[in-house]
Amino acid sequence: MKRDDSYAAVLRRKNEIMKTSVGIDYSRYETGSIGFDYERMMEDTGYDLARIRDIQKKHGVGSTPLKELSNMTALVRRIAAQKKGARIFIKDEAQNDSGSFKARRASIACHRAKELGFAGVIAATSGNYGAAVASQAAKYGLKCIVIQECYDGRGVGQPEIIEKARACEAYGAEVVQLSVGPELFYTFLSLLETTGYFNASLYTPFGVAGVETLGAELVEDCLAATGRLPDCVVVTNAGGGNLTGTARGILKTTKTHVPIVAASVNLKGLHMASDHDFNRKSFTTGHTGFGMPFMTNPDRSDVPRSAARPLRYADRYVTVNQGEVFFVTEALTILEGIERGPAGNVSLAAALSLARTMDEDQVIVVQETEYTGAGKHHQAQLSFARSHGVEIRFGNPEEEIPGKSIILPERVDLIRAVDLDLDKIRVSSIKNQVKDHTRIERSDFAYLVAETNATADFVRRALTDLGVAWEE
Numbered sequence: 001m002k003r004d005d006s007y008a009a010v011l012r013r014k015n016e017i018m019k020t021s022v023g024i025d026y027s028r029y030e031t032g033s034i035g036f037d038y039e040r041m042m043e044d045t046g047y048d049l050a051r052i053r054d055i056q057k058k059h060g061v062g063s064t065p066l067k068e069l070s071n072m073t074a075l076v077r078r079i080a081a082q083k084k085g086a087r088i089f090i091k092d093e094a095q096n097d098s099g100s101f102k103a104r105r106a107s108i109a110c111h112r113a114k115e116l117g118f119a120g121v122i123a124a125t126s127g128n129y130g131a132a133v134a135s136q137a138a139k140y141g142l143k144c145i146v147i148q149e150c151y152d153g154r155g156v157g158q159p160e161i162i163e164k165a166r167a168c169e170a171y172g173a174e175v176v177q178l179s180v181g182p183e184l185f186y187t188f189l190s191l192l193e194t195t196g197y198f199n200a201s202l203y204t205p206f207g208v209a210g211v212e213t214l215g216a217e218l219v220e221d222c223l224a225a226t227g228r229l230p231d232c233v234v235v236t237n238a239g240g241g242n243l244t245g246t247a248r249g250i251l252k253t254t255k256t257h258v259p260i261v262a263a264s265v266n267l268k269g270l271h272m273a274s275d276h277d278f279n280r281k282s283f284t285t286g287h288t289g290f291g292m293p294f295m296t297n298p299d300r301s302d303v304p305r306s307a308a309r310p311l312r313y314a315d316r317y318v319t320v321n322q323g324e325v326f327f328v329t330e331a332l333t334i335l336e337g338i339e340r341g342p343a344g345n346v347s348l349a350a351a352l353s354l355a356r357t358m359d360e361d362q363v364i365v366v367q368e369t370e371y372t373g374a375g376k377h378h379q380a381q382l383s384f385a386r387s388h389g390v391e392i393r394f395g396n397p398e399e400e401i402p403g404k405s406i407i408l409p410e411r412v413d414l415i416r417a418v419d420l421d422l423d424k425i426r427v428s429s430i431k432n433q434v435k436d437h438t439r440i441e442r443s444d445f446a447y448l449v450a451e452t453n454a455t456a457d458f459v460r461r462a463l464t465d466l467g468v469a470w471e472e
């Protein structure tokens, strides 16, 4: 009988397709009525930190340099109070093959695919991950398909995503380019089913475990360079794998708590699924359009349970504006002679603001950079934004309205990381997870405490307010 490949039929077969294509039976980890055993899922990858390091070393990934940004630090000290202005360091992740930390994720996904005997890998991503998977697949002799959402309804491509398509093709991948809309997931499932390739999702335990080496290296590099642990690590946040993997790697390397700050570009008011807004964003990742929904509901990705769970690890969550990041991208180039891409510099913009209030003997680590060039370059993005009617000027970035204006700071002291209320985010997370439940079980309660990185009392209060009964 011929297989039914209609939209509805393919989506109905979703669980089977996932199980076959990723080699994980996610139902094994389900506990209670809402929870699941996250740590067991991570452990079951079967790769410990030492093994991951070894795999990465052999495949052009990791061991990136941690660089001190002395001129950026000097700039901050000019606007800071006396004895304030922490030393700023940056982990130069652009030096991974394929130009970003995403190589760490792709390396373990491709290694796993090869180990399980798959002929190829598929990833649905418009970002650096596509290039990373394509590059690693090339090393492993695997076929590679990357599915992107890159055009608006008029067929105009976002320059940054088009550049990623170029990179994927250069590494030998086949790129399927779609416009904004719901067909991405359907195309992804259909291709997994038709080809029998491995699902190299960003959100599997393999991918996130691959980022743990970044956290471990960062601790070791910082100790070697300064004799102390970082007083703060700033992480550009979107789907949350960057933060989760880095934090887990830090926790595996030191017993001392290292504060983790998530940073995203503020794209408030722009809608991710809107055709109109698609090309009015000058950032394709590292922004709140991904950061907020994925932090409050991580299981919205392309696997049943996401291994990226940033709310478990973030101590603070701050936003910066598009103009601030473009300004800092230019400053990094001019002051430090390091030309790097936009998403990686989101955390650098936040760090500039945070370093100002820290003591001058303290150390702040920006945990990544990414490559730049062509459509990824900030000048290309600014021209593209202008051609879409976005106003670009110098002024106070506080006045920026995403989609309408990009305001480059007229003075460095106007760069301000703005704190989001993590407790509000915790309540949203609990609300999302208990949706459709009037009672949850004992294991669910413990799961919510871990999931929100909150106290039992905090979770009790939230459940009471939501009218949900629980056991402890």
Ligand SMILES: Cc1ncc(COP(=O)(O)O)c(C=O)c1O
Pocket (backbone or CB within 6 Å): 100, 101, 102, 127, 128, 129, 236, 237, 238, 239, 240, 241, 242, 243, 285, 286, 308, 343, 344, 368, 369, 370
């Ligand atoms: C260079 C860079 N930095 C940060 C991020 C955000 O990572 P995550 O989605 O894991 O939060 C991305 C993801 O697209 C990226 O490509």
